Amino acid sequence: MQRYTPIILIVVAIGLFFFVIDPQYSEIQKIQKEKEANDTMLSLSKDLQSKRDKLRASFNNISANEKDQLRKILPDTVDNVRLILDINNIAEKYGITIRNILVEGGDVEEQGNTQVSEVVQSDLSNQIGTISLSFSVSTTYEVFTEFIKDLEEALRIVDIKSLTIEAGDRGFINYSVTLDTYWLR
Numbered sequence: 001m002q003r004y005t006p007i008i009l010i011v012v013a014i015g016l017f018f019f020v021i022d023p024q025y026s027e028i029q030k031i032q033k034e035k036e037a038n039d040t041m042l043s044l045s046k047d048l049q050s051k052r053d054k055l056r057a058s059f060n061n062i063s064a065n066e067k068d069q070l071r072k073i074l075p076d077t078v079d080n081v082r083l084i085l086d087i088n089n090i091a092e093k094y095g096i097t098i099r100n101i102l103v104e105g106g107d108v109e110e111q112g113n114t115q116v117s118e119v120v121q122s123d124l125s126n127q128i129g130t131i132s133l134s135f136s137v138s139t140t141y142e143v144f145t146e147f148i149k150d151l152e153e154a155l156r157i158v159d160i161k162s163l164t165i166e167a168g169d170r171g172f173i174n175y176s177v178t179l180d181t182y183w184l185r
Contacts, residue, residue: 073157075183083133083156083181090150094143100136100176132161134178138168144175157182 080103164176
């Protein structure tokens with residue numbers, strides 16, 4: 001029996017290794033990997049919280065006047081009336097009368113009494129709607145260029161999509177303008 005004792009102990013040790021120690025060791029390695037992943041996520045979470053706090057502090061440092069200007073640049077509602085009034089105020093400065101006002105979009109969906117074009121998704125998942133506005137004016141070239149410069153410098157973002165020019169009466173030129181403006185959805 002003493003001859004078989006070392007062999008029995010080796011077999012028991014091998015059995016213990018494969019049936020008890022190795023499964024426990026594998027479980028420990030799995031838990032360590034999960035701990036490392038959790039530590040990484042915790043570190044990332046702390047970084048994100050720090051960035052969020054910095055952004056919140058920056059946002060809180062923006063004055064009410066600047067926030068109003070940002071809302072004018074990219075409003076959070078569709079306000080066709082305000083847009084038309086803003087353009088009309090610029091035109092009145094030059095003695096121009098705006099005619100044939102038409103608000104439309106590409107693929108149009110109804111929202112209340114306002115027509116809004118299809119919403120475009122950006123990379124950051126912000127939704128931006130586009131409104132297409134057309135109008136006509138009759139004036140001289142010099143006055144029209146000044147009007148367009150003021151329209152360009154206005155706080156509301158507008159892109160001139162098309163411009164049609166026709167000869168008019170008594171030195172005036174007829175301009176038909178189509179522009180796009182944007183809003184946050």
